[in-house]
Amino acid sequence: MLNKFIKRGQRKVPKSEAIEPPTSNPQPSVTVNHASRSAVGPSASNSNSQLVSVSAPPTSGVVEILPMLKDVPLMDRHVVFIRKLKICCFTFDFSDPLKSAREKEIKRQTLAELIELVQTGWCKLNETLQEELVRMISVNIFRCLPPATHENSATEIDEPDEDDAFFEPSWIHLQLVYELLLRYVVSTELDTKVAKRYIDHSFVVKLLDLFDSEDPREREYLKTILHRIYGKFMVHRPFIRKAINNIFYRFIFETERHSGIGELLEILGSIINGFALPMKEEHKLFLVRALIPLHKPKCVASYHQQLSYCIIQFVEKDYKLADTVIMGLLKYWPVTNCGKEVLFLGELEEVLEATLTEEFQRCMVPLFRQIRRCLISPHFQVAERALYLWNNEHIVGLIAQNRQVILPLIFEALEKNIEGHWNQAVHGLTANVRKMFLDMDAELFEECDQQYAEREARSRELEEQRELMWKRLEEVAAQAGDDMVIG
Numbered sequence: 001m002l003n004k005f006i007k008r009g010q011r012k013v014p015k016s017e018a019i020e021p022p023t024s025n026p027q028p029s030v031t032v033n034h035a036s037r038s039a040v041g042p043s044a045s046n047s048n049s050q051l052v053s054v055s056a057p058p059t060s061g062v063v064e065i066l067p068m069l070k071d072v073p074l075m076d077r078h079v080v081f082i083r084k085l086k087i088c089c090f091t092f093d094f095s096d097p098l099k100s101a102r103e104k105e106i107k108r109q110t111l112a113e114l115i116e117l118v119q120t121g122w123c124k125l126n127e128t129l130q131e132e133l134v135r136m137i138s139v140n141i142f143r144c145l146p147p148a149t150h151e152n153s154a155t156e157i158d159e160p161d162e163d164d165a166f167f168e169p170s171w172i173h174l175q176l177v178y179e180l181l182l183r184y185v186v187s188t189e190l191d192t193k194v195a196k197r198y199i200d201h202s203f204v205v206k207l208l209d210l211f212d213s214e215d216p217r218e219r220e221y222l223k224t225i226l227h228r229i230y231g232k233f234m235v236h237r238p239f240i241r242k243a244i245n246n247i248f249y250r251f252i253f254e255t256e257r258h259s260g261i262g263e264l265l266e267i268l269g270s271i272i273n274g275f276a277l278p279m280k281e282e283h284k285l286f287l288v289r290a291l292i293p294l295h296k297p298k299c300v301a302s303y304h305q306q307l308s309y310c311i312i313q314f315v316e317k318d319y320k321l322a323d324t325v326i327m328g329l330l331k332y333w334p335v336t337n338c339g340k341e342v343l344f345l346g347e348l349e350e351v352l353e354a355t356l357t358e359e360f361q362r363c364m365v366p367l368f369r370q371i372r373r374c375l376i377s378p379h380f381q382v383a384e385r386a387l388y389l390w391n392n393e394h395i396v397g398l399i400a401q402n403r404q405v406i407l408p409l410i411f412e413a414l415e416k417n418i419e420g421h422w423n424q425a426v427h428g429l430t431a432n433v434r435k436m437f438l439d440m441d442a443e444l445f446e447e448c449d450q451q452y453a454e455r456e457a458r459s460r461e462l463e464e465q466r467e468l469m470w471k472r473l474e475e476v477a478a479q480a481g482d483d484m485v486i487g
Contacts, residue, residue: 094169111176134198140177166214178221211260223263265306272313292328322355323362338379345385375413380423387429411448
C-alpha cells in the first residue's frame with residue numbers, strides 16, 4: 001500500500017506537444033488597465049518558479065497541447081489553467097481558412113474547455129486566475145474594427161439588410177471568448193469586489209466601443225454582457241449610463257453613423273424600467289438631452305422601435321413628462337421625409353395614450369397644428385396615419401374634452417380632404433372623422449363650417465380682385481405700347 005502512495009505522488013503531468021504558431025501575431029500587445037493588480041494568490045505558493053515563467057506573454061513561439069484540466073493533479077491545475085489562457089491569447093489570420101488550421105482548432109477546443117470549467121464552477125477562480133482570464137479576453141475582443149461599409153458614402157442608412165450584413169471572419173473564436181466572458185460575469189461564485197478590479201472603467205469603455213461592430217451576432221453578445229455587468233456591478237452603473245450618453249451625443253451631433261444604437265437603447269429600456277420614483281433629475285436630463293434628440297438623425301428608422309420603447313417608459317413612469325416628450329417630437333418633426341413622419345405619428349399615438357388631460361392641454365395647440373399639416377399631406381401614408389389617431393379611444397376622449405380648441409384648428413384640413421384628396425382611403429377616413437366631430441358637438445361643427453365658408457368666400461373675392469387688377473395692368477400696358485419704359 002505504501003508503494004502505491006509513493007508511485008502516485010511521483011506521477012507526472014503528460015508532456016505537452018509543441019506546435020509551430022502563426023507568424024502573423026505571435027505576441028499579443030493589447031493593454032488592459034488594472035489599477036489594483038494583485039500579487040500571486042496563495043494557491044500558487046507551491047509553484048512560484050513556474051508562475052513567473054508563464055505569467056508573461058508567450059515568447060517561445062509554440063502553441064502547446066495541454067491535458068484536460070480534470071486530468072491534471074490538483075497542485076498543478078493553477079499553472080496549467082494559466083498556460084491554457086496563454087494559448088488562447090494567440091490570434092490568427094482568418095482570411096485563409098487553411099492557414100494554421102490545427103492551431104486554430106487547438107485554441108477552439110481550449111476555449112470550449114474553459115467555458116465548461118467556468119460555467120460548472122468546477123474550477124474556483126482566485127484573483128490571479130481572474131486577472132489572467134480578463135487579460136486573455138481583452139486580447140481577443142478589443143481590436144480595431146474593420147472600416148464600416150457605409151463610410152465615405154453619401155447614401156442614407158435606414159434599416160440594414162440582413163443579406164448585406166458584415167460577419168466577422170474570426171467569429172468561430174470570438175463567439176467562444178464572448179461566451180466565456182458572459183459565463184464569468186453571470187457566475188454565482190463571482191465576487192464583484194474582486195472582479196471590479198479587472199472589469200473596470202477602462203474595460204467597460206472598450207466594451208462600449210465594440211458596439212460599433214457591423215456583425216449583429218457580436219452586438220447581441222455585447223448587449224447581453226453589458227446588461228449583466230450593469231446588473232451585477234452596482235459601482236459601475238452611473239459610469240455606464242454616462243458613457244452611453246457620450247456615445248449618443250457624438251452620434252447625434254457629429255457622426256450620425258453607429259451600428260449599435262439599437263442595442264444600446266435595448267439595454268437602456270431595461271434600465272429605465274427599473275428607475276425608482278420619484279425620478280432623479282439626472283434621468284430627466286438624459287431624456288431631454290439624449291433620447292429626444294435621437295429623433296434627429298436620418299437613420300432613425302434603424303433604431304426607432306427601441307427608442308420609442310424608452311420614451312414610453314419615461315412617460316408611463318412619470319406622466320408629467322408627456323408634454324416635454326410631445327414638444328420634443330414637434331421640435332425634430334421631419335419636413336420632407338415622409339417615412340420618418342409615419343414613424344413619428346406612430347410614436348405620438350403611444351405617447352398620447354399615456355397622457356393625461358392637464359399635460360395634453362399644455363401642448364395641444366402646436367400639436368394639432370402639426371397634425372393639420374399631416375392631414376393634408378399629399379403622401380397618403382402620412383395623411384392616413386394621422387387619421388388613425390381617431391381610432392384610439394383615449395385620444396378621442398382627450399380631443400372631445402378640448403374640442404372647442406382642436407376642431408377649429410383642423411376643420412379646414414378635413415374639408416380640403418373631403419373636397420379633393422386624391423386617395424380614396426384618406427377620403428373615407430376623413431369623412432369618418434368629420435362625422436365623429438358632428439356627432440360630438442353639432443353646434444360647434446356648424447359654427448366651424450360657417451367660419452370656413454366665410455373664409456372661402458373672402459378668399460374667392462380676393463382672388464377675383466387680383467385677377468381684375470392684372471387685367472387692368474395688361475390693358476394699361478397694351479395702350480402704352482412702345483412708349484412704356486420699364487425701369
